[in-house]
Each structure stands twice: as structure tokens, then as C-alpha cells.
Amino acid sequence: MVLYFSATGNTKYAAEQLAMLLEDESLNLLERIRNGDHSAIFSEKPFVICSPVYVCELPRFLTDYLKKTELCGNREVYFVFTSGGYTGVGGILAGRLMKKKGMIFKGYTELKMPRNYIANDTYPELSEEEIRKRIRNASGRIPVVAESIRKGKILKYRHVWLFELIVTVPFNPVWCRIRQSVKPFHVRDTCIGCQKCAKLCPLNIIRMEDKKPVWTGNYCAHCMSCIQNCPVCAIEYGKITQKKKRYHFRKYGKDA
Ligand SMILES: Cc1cc2nc3c(=O)[nH]c(=O)nc-3n(C[C@H](O)[C@H](O)[C@H](O)COP(=O)(O)O)c2cc1C
Ligand code: SF4
Ligand code: SF4
Structure with missing residues (x-):
């Protein structure tokens, strides 16, 4: 399996x-x-x-x-x-x-x-x-x-x-704590309320309120599923993601 x-x-x-x-x-x-x-x-x-x-x-x-x-x-x-x-x-x-x-x-x-x-x-x-x-x-x-x-x-x-063990084992939780806040997530008016982001979040921390996603809690896994799978690219993370292309394997496929 x-x-x-x-x-x-x-x-x-x-x-x-x-x-x-x-x-x-x-x-x-x-x-x-x-x-x-x-x-x-x-x-x-x-x-x-x-x-x-x-x-x-x-x-x-x-x-x-x-x-x-x-x-x-x-x-x-x-x-x-x-x-x-x-x-x-x-x-x-x-x-x-x-x-x-x-x-x-x-x-x-x-x-x-x-x-x-x-x-x-x-x-x-x-x-x-x-x-x-x-x-x-x-x-x-x-x-x-x-x-x-x-x-x-x-x-x-x-x-x-x-x-590598000495550096990366303690580095991981520090990065998650400092860099993986959910606060910078926000949604543009172009959101169509499809709920895809909420359904794909592995931590189940995205709630829909008034047909728009709301990120709950303080930190997340930063898996990028919500932001990269939004069909209308309505999700941003602070200013970091503005103007950045979205990536998903399906855009390329195995015949890349
Ligand atoms: C939060 C996060 C942390 C990552 N850290 C690393 C990393 O330490 N080293 C690395 O080579 N790639 C890292 N990546 C890149 C992903 O492992 C890589 O793009 C992966 O193929 C994504 O898989 P998926 O398309 O199945 O989600 C990271 C990606 C994310 C979202
Ligand atoms: S995936 Fe995009 S369009 Fe769909 S609800 Fe989430 S932010 Fe809105
Ligand atoms: S980045 Fe991943 S873990 Fe964080 S809110 Fe989006 S889907 Fe959930």
C-alpha cells in the first residue's frame, strides 16, 4: 500500500x-x-x-x-x-x-x-x-x-x-513558531466562496464565514494547499505572495 x-x-x-x-x-x-x-x-x-x-x-x-x-x-x-x-x-x-x-x-x-x-x-x-x-x-x-x-x-x-541533526532538529520548531503564523493569510474580493481551501486544509483550521475563508488558531503547517489550490488565486500571505505565480503539479503533468 x-x-x-x-x-x-x-x-x-x-x-x-x-x-x-x-x-x-x-x-x-x-x-x-x-x-x-x-x-x-x-x-x-x-x-x-x-x-x-x-x-x-x-x-x-x-x-x-x-x-x-x-x-x-x-x-x-x-x-x-x-x-x-x-x-x-x-x-x-x-x-x-x-x-x-x-x-x-x-x-x-x-x-x-x-x-x-x-x-x-x-x-x-x-x-x-x-x-x-x-x-x-x-x-x-x-x-x-x-x-x-x-x-x-x-x-x-x-x-x-x-x-545536520544538531542544526535542523532544533531549527524546525523555531521556524514553525516564528514563520508559520496564520495571521498574514487574507482573501481578496475575488473569492467565489467555493470552500476548496477549507476542505483541503490538513489541519482543518479554515472556517467559512459569510462565504469567505477565515483562518483560525495561531500557527499552521504552511503546507500551501489553501493558497495554491484556490481556483481564482484569491488567497495571499501578507505581501510575500503578491505577484508570485501559483504552483500545482497538475498545471504541468507528467509530460512536462
Ligand atoms: C512548509 C514547507 C517547508 C518546506 N521545506 C522544505 C525543505 O526543508 N527542503 C526542501 O527541499 N523542500 C522543502 N519544501 C518544498 C516541498 O517539500 C516540495 O515542493 C514538495 O514536493 C511539495 O510536495 P506536494 O506538491 O506533494 O505538496 C517545503 C515546502 C513547504 C510548503
Ligand atoms: S478556495 Fe479561493 S475561491 Fe474558494 S473559498 Fe477559498 S479563497 Fe475563496
Ligand atoms: S497553509 Fe495548509 S495548513 Fe495552513 S491554513 Fe493553508 S491548508 Fe491549512
Whole structure:
């Protein structure tokens, strides 16, 4: 069984391709995460968990979900990350988590895909050419990853240095606290009240009031699902997202 969360389609694409090549099923975890549904998941074949990388790790809500959910049947588990190019300590922490659950961790790999984090000015926007190149390269690697999994091999990625653990493990919560406030989210008058943003939020923190979204709470996962999936690009995050192009895998597709 291929399990996945995806905000802007990169991971969904990787998961669905892997499931097809492995002749297995894929399961989108969004509704389970939103509803706090921790009912056990059974898989005859090894589990393959596909996830974006958030601040050098698995998304925290996905870690929490996996901690509480029993994976039964096959004991083996692989991780496949999609990222903007740096998975950091994500694979190491995922391995630890799975070992604690009594699973057999079969390693992880990373597919470098277009970055979707537009509420962040750390990196320049990618050119159309670079976006397409990344998708093409990732598409080419997926069958290789699938073949390794099919043969039961351990997925080997790069060595993670101790300093990466020392720097990124404390960095992640600090970033989330300082940079992931929901306050800058606002909606333009062009909003058509379709509720898509509210339905896609993995944390379920967007409420509709007078047919407009309202972000509740203080912080969120910054997954970018609301902002990137709005059909009329009505959502902004402070001034950071103004004039920035929106990204979703579906705009490019596998034939990028
Ligand atoms: C909050 C957030 C943090 C991110 N942090 C990283 C990161 O540390 N390293 C990286 O390479 N990419 C990072 N990214 C980029 C995503 O991992 C990447 O674009 C991913 O493929 C998106 O997957 P999706 O389209 O399935 O949602 C981040 C994206 C978001 C939204
Ligand atoms: S997805 Fe966009 S148009 Fe739809 S309710 Fe949310 S902000 Fe409005
Ligand atoms: S509010 Fe938007 S960015 Fe934040 S977790 Fe929900 S969907 Fe993701």
C-alpha cells in the first residue's frame, strides 16, 4: 500500500506512479488526517509512505498521524520524499519513528521536485524551464525507485552528517513558531466562496464565514494547499505572495 499526503500534487503524482508500477493501491491520507481517523491500515505488500519535506523533516501533522496509526499486515516500510532539493533529517527521523512502531525500515529516497513554498522568500522563484526539468527528472527516477522496492532492496540515500541533526532538529520548531503564523493569510474580493481551501486544509483550521475563508488558531503547517489550490488565486500571505505565480503539479503533468 502506498500512503501519501500531498498539498500541491508532487507527492500525489509520485505515489500514484509508484502504486501503478508496484501493482498496489495508493491511499490519500488527507481525510484521515483531517478527521483524526487513526483506524488501522492493512497492507499485504510493503508500505510505501510518500510525503513532501517540510523544514527538513516530515510534516509534523503526518508524523503525529503515523505515530497514532497502526500499520498492519506487512511489516516493511519505505519512505519516498518529494522536496525542493534538501530532505535534511527527514529520512533519519522517519526511520526512527517506524522502528519505534516495530516496523522494518527499508530506507528512503528523495525526488527533487518544484518547490511549492511561496509564503517564504528564502529561495528565488523557479523558472518554467527548471520546473519542467525537475518534473522530468523525477518522472525518470520513479521507475528506478519502484524497481528497487519491488526487489525488496534497501533504499539508500545520502549520508546525513551529525551537524545536520544538531542544526535542523532544533531549527524546525523555531521556524514553525516564528514563520508559520496564520495571521498574514487574507482573501481578496475575488473569492467565489467555493470552500476548496477549507476542505483541503490538513489541519482543518479554515472556517467559512459569510462565504469567505477565515483562518483560525495561531500557527499552521504552511503546507500551501489553501493558497495554491484556490481556483481564482484569491488567497495571499501578507505581501510575500503578491505577484508570485501559483504552483500545482497538475498545471504541468507528467509530460512536462
Ligand atoms: C512548509 C514547507 C517547508 C518546506 N521545506 C522544505 C525543505 O526543508 N527542503 C526542501 O527541499 N523542500 C522543502 N519544501 C518544498 C516541498 O517539500 C516540495 O515542493 C514538495 O514536493 C511539495 O510536495 P506536494 O506538491 O506533494 O505538496 C517545503 C515546502 C513547504 C510548503
Ligand atoms: S478556495 Fe479561493 S475561491 Fe474558494 S473559498 Fe477559498 S479563497 Fe475563496
Ligand atoms: S491554513 Fe493553508 S497553509 Fe495552513 S495548513 Fe491549512 S491548508 Fe495548509
